[in-house]
Amino acid sequence: MSNYIIWNDKNSQDLKGLIISELPHISRPAMRVQITEVEGKSGDFIDDIGYSSYDKSLKIGLYGDYDIDEISSFFSGSGKVIFSNEPDKYYSAKINEQIDFERLLKFRTATVKFHTQPFKYLVGEQAVETEITGETTQILITNQGLEKSKPVITLTGSGKVEVSVNGYAQFEVNIDDGYITVDSLLEECYKDNLNTLKNRSMGGEFPTLNTGENTITWTGNLTKIKIHPMSRWL
Numbered sequence: 001m002s003n004y005i006i007w008n009d010k011n012s013q014d015l016k017g018l019i020i021s022e023l024p025h026i027s028r029p030a031m032r033v034q035i036t037e038v039e040g041k042s043g044d045f046i047d048d049i050g051y052s053s054y055d056k057s058l059k060i061g062l063y064g065d066y067d068i069d070e071i072s073s074f075f076s077g078s079g080k081v082i083f084s085n086e087p088d089k090y091y092s093a094k095i096n097e098q099i100d101f102e103r104l105l106k107f108r109t110a111t112v113k114f115h116t117q118p119f120k121y122l123v124g125e126q127a128v129e130t131e132i133t134g135e136t137t138q139i140l141i142t143n144q145g146l147e148k149s150k151p152v153i154t155l156t157g158s159g160k161v162e163v164s165v166n167g168y169a170q171f172e173v174n175i176d177d178g179y180i181t182v183d184s185l186l187e188e189c190y191k192d193n194l195n196t197l198k199n200r201s202m203g204g205e206f207p208t209l210n211t212g213e214n215t216i217t218w219t220g221n222l223t224k225i226k227i228h229p230m231s232r233w234l
Contacts, residue, residue, distance in 0.1 A: 001084070005058065008079035015074055017066025021109065023085045024056035028234050029118035051118035051234065056091070058083070062108045068101060075099055075112050082123060089120040089233065119147065119232040127152075127228035138217045143209040145231035150184035151209050154226040161220035163207070171204030184208060185230055 003020040004013045012020055029051045036045045060075075078094035093114040104110035122144060130139050143149045155161055156179040162172040163182075173180050173189065180198050182189050184206035189198045209229055216227065 004084045006082040007074065008077070008081075010074065012074070015067075015071055017062050017064050018071055018074075019061040019063055020058060020084075021061045022059035023083050024058055024114075026086060027054075029054050053115060053117050056083075056093070056114045056116050058112050058114070060104070060110055060112055062104060068105060071104075072099070072101055081114055081116070086120070088123050090123050091116040091120050093117070119234060121145075121233075122231045125229065125231055127226050129224065129226040131224050132157075132222050138215055139225065139227075141209060141214045141216055141227050141229055143211055143214060143229050143231050145233045146211055147232050147234055148208045148210060149230045149232050151207060151230050152181065152183045152185060152228040153207070154179055154181045155218075155222060156224035156226075157220065157222040159221050161218055161222050164217045165207045166210065166215055167217075169204065170207040171202055173198075173203075174201045176201065179224075182206065 002013070003023050004011055005020060005023075006012070012018055031048050032050050032052050034047045036047070038045065060071075062071075076095055079092075080090045081093045082090045091114070093116040095112065096115045097113050099112055100110055125144070128139070128141055130136065141151070153163070155163070155173060155175060157175050158178075160172060160174055163170055171182060173182065177191070180189060180191055180201060182202060186194075187206050188194065189202040190196060191198055216225070218225070
């Protein structure tokens with residue numbers, strides 16, 4: 001099968017005359033560290049402070065009839081990218097560097113760099129939505145990835161609701177108008193897709209999910225819970 005990418009839901013194979021001649025290698029992002037030297041002590045202290053964003057480069061080419069304006073428009077902006085050598089994962093990325101389209105026209109080849117965030121996510125992963133009855137006291141959520149994930153949790157109910165993950169209290173919210181979303185990935189609490197921020201209605205920590213199965217429990221008047229696990233890998 002020919003190489004391809006899907007960039008913001010558009011497949012490169014749908015662009016006339018475009019070839020993806022070389023895909024990025026599958027690699028692991030570098031860990032950012034803080035090195036502290038202490039007077040009078042040998043060596044130093046190294047603290048991990050998070051993974052770095054990095055560039056993924058692919059090579060493109062032209063053949064036959066092509067529309068250079070369409071190709072130029074395709075390779076722009078920011079969003080989600082899927083590479084055909086990892087068809088079940090997507091990255092959040094941005095094309096920062098200008099592409100040398102003059103070289104592309106002259107030599108029929110060029111390089112495109114995607115500046116990607118360190119984690120990759122499962123394509124097509126669905127949120128788990130559960131209606132709460134009087135007998136429901138917990139639900140099980142699976143993080144299919146190999147790294148701790150940062151879920152997006154929407155709670156429907158009223159008043160004070162406390163949520164625990166794997167037996168540890170994580171956060172509490174005050175639901176005053178139907179529902180509220182706790183987004184660990186963005187570290188925001190909101191309603192209506194960020195149109196109404198609700199951070200003052202939340203206390204505690206944004207939850208994470210361990211690899212594998214996680215138990216979610218709660219107290220309070222909850223009628224529905226929706227959790228997108230956001231399973232992820234490095």
